[in-house]
Amino acid sequence: MKLDLLHDQLCYTGIIVSSIVSFIFSAAWHGPWFGKVWMANSKWTEKRMRSSRIPMSRLLIGQFLCYLIGAYVFAVFYESLGIVELLDSLKIAVIFWGAFSATVTATGVLWEGDKPLFYLINIGSKFFIALFTAVIYHYLTIYIKQRNAEVPVPPVAA
Secondary structure: OOOOOOOOOOHHHHHHHHHHHHHHHHHHHHHHHHHHHHHHOOOOOOHHHHHHOOOOHHHOOOOOOOOHHHHHHOOOOOHHHHHHHHHHHHHHHHHHHHHHHHHHHHHHHHHHHOOHHHHHHHHHHHHHHHHHHHHHHHHHHHHHHHHOOOOOOOOOOO
């Protein structure tokens, strides 16, 4: 298999939209859904967050850029592998999640004293973000390629 960057074949709309959805989902996950539990199990406190030297805007921009890079790398593999089925897209997402997010994040529990619940909350969000990226990129890629080829777009099955 030859792994090319394939810049001209990437669906940049899919990369951007999946990054935005990931960012919004992450805000909900670490905010109203699991924010209190996450804070109680992290090394962060309300006081520490307010007194941080790094402005929240810079942290949020950095987080968005991370999602953008992740979606870009996913897109490169998606296009290089010639994926055409949603299930294959989801398999790649789960492989990436397991190989990078779940394992690398576990080092925080092993070496840095992170609490296991903190780890589970973080990898849980990363798992869903990987799936969202796979689904959004897949369907937007198909839609845009078919639209550009002026082929009728089939209805999405419910």
